[in-house]
Amino acid sequence: MSDAPTVAVFRPDDDRLERAATLLEDLGAEPIPDPMLAVEPTGATPRTDADYVLFTSKTGAELVSEAGWKPSDETVCAIGPATADALRAEGYAVDLVPEEFTSSGLVAALSDAVGGARVEVARSDHGSQVLLDGLDDAGAYVHETILYRLVRPTESGKSAAMAAEGDLDAACFTSSLTVEHFLAAAAEAGVREAALEGLDDAVVGVIGEPTAETAAEHGLAVDVVPEEATFEALARETVTTITDE
Structure with a gap:
């Protein structure tokens, strides 16, 4: 079993998801691909x-x-x-x-x-x-x-289940819609409150202030908002924050 921190990534299921997962691996994390947008x-x-x-x-x-x-x-x-x-x-x-x-x-x-x-x-x-x-x-x-x-893809929600079980170390939200779809997937699985509690104990990274505002509106405490609104900056700062904690 890997000791690498688990980091959920919600990019669409194309080359963006592949690149995001590769970047997280290069940073020493275990990516949890869970596309929240189609x-x-x-x-x-x-x-x-x-x-x-x-x-x-x-x-x-x-x-x-x-x-x-x-x-x-x-x-x-x-x-x-x-x-x-x-x-x-x-x-x-x-x-x-x-x-x-x-x-x-x-x-x-x-x-x-x-x-x-x-x-x-x-x-x-x-x-x-x-x-x-x-x-x-x-x-x-x-x-x-x-x-x-x-x-929202019908098969989404793996990361919500992991958060509810306390098995997610971090999540990288790349838009307000990924926040909303994550919570919708959690609610659909009957684990919304447990997933929110799990994220309270995890590092929550968002790509910009609008996404941070959406997260706050839904009761998510945001830990990382990179100065540069790119996934690379978000991933690096999120993984660094996990390591520092």
Whole structure:
């Protein structure tokens, strides 16, 4: 039996989950892969009359490419380096990546430039309202296109059962929706309160302040919020916190 700390990871069941598990192993942890998000594409593409088009995920970049989106003169913005890399891998030029890889960071980077401009936000059905409200406050004409819906996989919940048994040392939540889906899976299995108690004794890491707020609203005490909103930073700081305790 391994003495490595068990760390739940909730990334979608694709190369992101594989990379996350490999990173955790490299950090000396035992990853507990438990995908809490599955993608249902809508087939939509960004509108063609926008001055700016904003992407907030790798998934969105891949889906617009599959759907045949062809940009013209738009300023293409990515919320962070992973999204930017995915856009470039699909053959798109990226004009802007904010210093802070969050919705607030995108608003801060664009607020002085988008007054009177048409801004297209292309993302999932669970995107942060912070982005839309911030752009609207900056004077932009904002339109949102839903590229895909995020649902909870029916087989999810392994990590919730482990938390309820006290067998989980840490969890890395990468969005508010992963928090909500984790708790929904726990409730479905009849172990919601026990899972929350188990996480009280574990290290809870979240990828940014919006996720931290969601966790707090649901009674989860957050231990780690990395300064850089990437999974690598989240994993490293979470594993370090386990080791330090």
